Amino acid sequence: DVQLQASGGGSVQPGGSLRLSCAASGVSLDAYAIGWFRQAPGKEREGVICTGYSGRSTYEEESVKGRFTISRDNANNMFYLQMDNLKIEDTAVYYCAVDFVYVDGLCAKALFTHWGQGTLVTVSS
Numbered sequence: 001d002v003q004l005q006a007s008g009g010g011s012v013q014p015g016g017s018l019r020l021s022c023a024a025s026g027v028s029l030d031a032y033a034i035g036w037f038r039q040a041p042g043k044e045r046e047g048v049i050c051t052g053y054s055g056r057s058t059y060e061e062e063s064v065k066g067r068f069t070i071s072r073d074n075a076n077n078m079f080y081l082q083m084d085n086l087k088i089e090d091t092a093v094y095y096c097a098v099d100f101v102y103v104d105g106l107c108a109k110a111l112f113t114h115w116g117q118g119t120l121v122t123v124s125s
Helices: none
Strands: 003-007 010-012 018-025 033-039 046-051 056-058 070-073 078-083 091-097 119-123
Touching: 003 091, 018 033, 018 091, 018 119, 046 070, 056 070, 078 091
Parallel strands: 010 119
Antiparallel strands: 003 018, 018 078, 033 046, 033 091, 046 056, 070 078, 091 119
């Protein structure tokens, strides 16, 4: 069974930083595409940043470009979302996800099979 455990959410002021972590088990992460998604209250879950197993192709949602970075530690089956210069509109539940297949340039929830449970990020002053 593939299991993902997201952590690292919390409350932060605008301009602050957080790093989310996703621990994967039941999968060799180096062969999988990874992604972070978020769902704000009353909104659909949207792709934030996704990348294939090689890291050569990465999708970034327009509003997070230059502020969010995805990275992975294949040896420890972990991946991360570094979020800098957080804005109030980044407030959401963040989910990590993996899939064996990655479609270049896309970061759609329908393309990812395995999901973590979500971690809440609140940005407020």
